[in-house]
Amino acid sequence: MIILGIDPGYAIVGYGVVKxxxxxxxxLEHGAIVTQAGVDFNRRLEKIYDSLASLMERHRPDAVSIEKLYFQNNQKTAIGVAEARGVILLAAQKAGAQIYEYTPLQVKMAVTGYGQAKKPQVMEMTRRLLGLKNIPKPDDTADALAMAVCHGQASGSELRRAMLARRMRAAGGGRS
Incomplete structure (x- = not known):
């Protein structure tokens, strides 16, 4: 399964493509889409959309894993991130990828096994799980890779549960 993890933003969108x-x-590929402050906001959104559409065309992800939006203290920032997130979701939908949303707590649990893990712990475990020499920079890129790993862990668990249920049904020990 090819997973595109995304850390949404309007100044920096981190992305990580993982098999x-x-x-x-x-x-497979990771980096950041950076938009410049002072440029018309609609142009910034267009750059995010075009960059992600191109990335998705190259890798054709089965799943897009994105951070679930949560309330932020700075309303102006929250609105900008929400608008960028909408563009990101549109690009994923148009590419035909399944979209999955995870909270920071879910990412921490999936990557480190500990919901109260600190950011450096999540980044280091992501680096290890992906066999990278260094933690990717900027942090948005590392966060996006963690998002992809989170979905890979979650979908693997669902797949294992489904296989176990199928085996139990085949053995006459479970119900459909």
Whole structure:
């Protein structure tokens, strides 16, 4: 399964494309889409959309994993991030990818096994799981890779549960 993890923003959108197979992860591409302050906001959104559409065309992800929007203290920032997130979701939808949303707590649990893990712990575990020499920069890129790993872990668990349920039904020990 090819997963595109996204850390949404309007100044910086982190992205990480990961191949998840048999419980292992292989990074395919990662980086950040950076828009310039002072440029018309609609142009910034257009750059985000065009960059992600191109990325999705190259990798054809099965799933897009994005951080669930949560309330922020700075309303202006929250509105800008929400608008950028809408453009990101549109690009994913138009590419035909399944969209999954995760909270920061879910990402921490999936990547480190501990919901109160600190950001450096999540970044280091993501680096290890992907076999990278260094933690990717900027942080938005590392966060996006963690988002992809989170979905890979979550979908792997769902797949294992489905396989176990199928085996139990086949053995006469479960119901459909």
């Amino acid at each position: 998840a197979e048999n419980g292992r992860f292989r990074p």
